[in-house]
Amino acid sequence: MRAVVGVTLARGPVRLVPLALDHETGLAAAAADGDLWTLRVTSVPEPGATRAYIETALRMHAEGSRLAFAVLDAADGTVIGSTSYHDIVPAVERLEIGYTWYARRCQRTAVNTTAKWLLMQHAFETLGARLVGWRTDHENLASQRAIERLGARKDGVLRHHALRRDGTVRDTVMYSLTAAEWPPVKAHLEHQLTRAR
DSSP states (O other): OOOOOOOOEEETTEEEEEOOGGGHHHHHHHHHTTTGGGOTTSOOOOTTOHHHHHHHHHHHHHHTSEEEEEEEETTTOOEEEEEEEEEEEGGGTEEEEEEEEEOGGGTTSHHHHHHHHHHHHIIIIIIOOSEEEEEEETTOHHHHHHHHHTTOEEEEEEEEEEEOTTSOEEEEEEEEEEGGGHHHHHHHHHHHHHHHO
């Protein structure tokens, strides 16, 4: 698998650019659209914590475990959310997509499907990943449905797996898609995105 380095990905309503400190104000505004940090099943930065959120993502990138993106509205360039490649394991040609959240006004639109299409296409067709994974809180049913709509397969549940921001421990639902499964999934998502226009 090729090295996961900063890249800009664009299609339709979104542009994904490497997350940087100059996205702080826009990211904070996107999180405020719906007070998203109040949801215990997401990784959205709380007010006043956006800079630390970005700094953590940048540190993880320097360590080789994450590449975070700011998701921009292609029409006006405003920040509407964030998503990442993470848990990057070059030795087995695997990475995951996560840390994903969008301003409330962009939820249930073509934004998520488009962003995930871009990330999967880049992972499989440019980076040479053999598997793309996702993980989500077992209580985050909306996220599970969204991942399943992308064509990912449920691998199982890791019980008592990770701390939530409120100190409780979650079970984590794991999903994946292999390179061999990508072509029909890509065709299906292409159909959805074309129909959405």
